[in-house]
Amino acid sequence: MEKEREKCLIVGIQLSGSDEENDMEELTQLVEAAEGEVLGCVIQNRHSIDNRFYLGQGKLEEISNYAKELDAETVIFNDELSGSQLKNIEDIIDARVIDRTTLILDIFARRALTNEGKLQVELAQLKYKLPRLSGMRKDLSRQGGGIGTKGPGEKKIETDRRHIVSRIQDIEAQIEKIEQVRDTKRKKRMKDEIPVVSIVGYTNAGKSTLLNALIETCYTDEELENKKVFVRDMLFATLDTEHRRVRLPGGRYVIFSDTVGFIKKLPTQIVKAFKGTLEELKYANLILHLIDINDENLELHKQTTLDLISQITDNEIPVVTVYNKIDKIDNSNVSFMPNENTLYISATQKNNVNSLLEYIDNKINGEKNKYSLKIPNSDLKLFYYLYENRFTDNVEYEADGVKLEAIIYEDERYKYEAYI
Ligand SMILES: Nc1nc2c(ncn2[C@@H]2O[C@H](COP(=O)(O)OP(=O)(O)OP(=O)(O)O)[C@@H](O)[C@H]2O)c(=O)[nH]1
Ligand SMILES: [Mg+2]
Secondary structure, eight states, X not given: OOOOOEEEEEEEEEETTOOSOOOHHHHHHHXXXXXXXXXXXXXXXXXXXXXXXXXXXXXXXXXXXXXXXXXXXXXXXXXXXXXXXXXXXXXXXXXXXXXXXXXXXXXXXXHOOSHHHHHHHHHHHHHHHGGGTGGGHHHHHXXXXXXXXXXXXXXXXXXXXXXXXXXXXXXXXXXXXXXXXXXXHHHHHHHTTOOEEEEEEBTTSSHHHHHHHHHHTTSOHHHHTTTOOOOOSSTTOOOSOEEEEEEOTTSOEEEEEEOOOBOTTOOHHHXXXXXXXXXXXXXXXXXXXXXXXXXXXXXXXXXHXXXXXXXXXXXXXXXXXXXXXXXXXXXXXXXXXXXXXXXXXXXXXXXXXXXXXXXXXXXXXXXXXEEEEEEEGGGHHHHHHHHHXXXXXXXXXXXXXXXXXXXXXXXXXXXXXXXX
């Protein structure tokens, strides 16, 4: 049975002079990801955000009436509201009021599966709540009404506050432990010298779909069953980072990582709480920046992602731009601009997925070529290595050794030089 969806009215500001369009379409998708339903949308054009009421007081009264008319339970604002804005708006609007940050945190809370994910979300939620507790003071003292209620109200806030602070410390300690485990795993990967390629991009760009397409190139159906990652036409389908080992066309391996997507105005509490997850990017050998080529706000979303990448990595990791969903291109405005660091793929149709792997192989391992070799019996371990770890062909066993064709990277050719 389908659950009743929470009925919502969404509200945003279009700042004059800003060419950044207030994207209510995206907010609608966020509401849907939180299993809500958007019944109406209000946008006010303004010069600036009002410190006390976010938008005009009169407008808020209008919104309150509109919400009643629509029978909306919740009114959602497309920016983060301060404690006092929230309080002032709640005084006027007779419905539940939440802001963009609370909404995103709610989606994250629904999506978190691992212990670490859950802790990170709870941490972000508590840090969001803490500075807003005092905004609730008025509310608490008023609720009880009359003399004597002010004291307990304040006391309540103080106990709440202390409770939250100690829970934050507790979570931070737990996350630190989990990070140590992650650190150990990462060090192991580095020691094994398997390069890491991180897939990053705006939420819903197709990162998880791409990871699935990549593993399909080198695992059997049976193996794939428990290797596939979760894909959904929904913002923030992925929250927990996944790593998968994939064989490149030359025979070497890389580990691809798929992680939480980016969004503009990503709440700072989230960036901070997910710091550990996001900082994994710093240890990537290569970053694939995946972009939905049909995205109406392509430039803005691209910039949002690039800004986050550079914030996290200090621009020290090479970035390859990969446009996805080329199967869906429906307007001719999109121009293919082939250049050295740009690729075009379709993750669902698996168009150019192999060339992407080829590109990555080249970027990480350099050139490789196919050689005919004759390896003498005295050096057969070289043959066994190639046989196990590279792509070989036409293997013929002869009395004094083995003849074969093998793909060899140029950086290792010296080992086989004598037998080519
Ligand atoms: N037409 C088309 N759709 C695609 C392609 N790649 C992904 N999609 C669809 O885009 C939607 C989002 O895909 P995901 O792989 O979940 O996207 P993501 O980037 O992992 O999203 P988050 O985890 O939410 O950040 C799904 O409905 C996919 O089927 C593609 O090449 N072509
Ligand atoms: Mg995903």
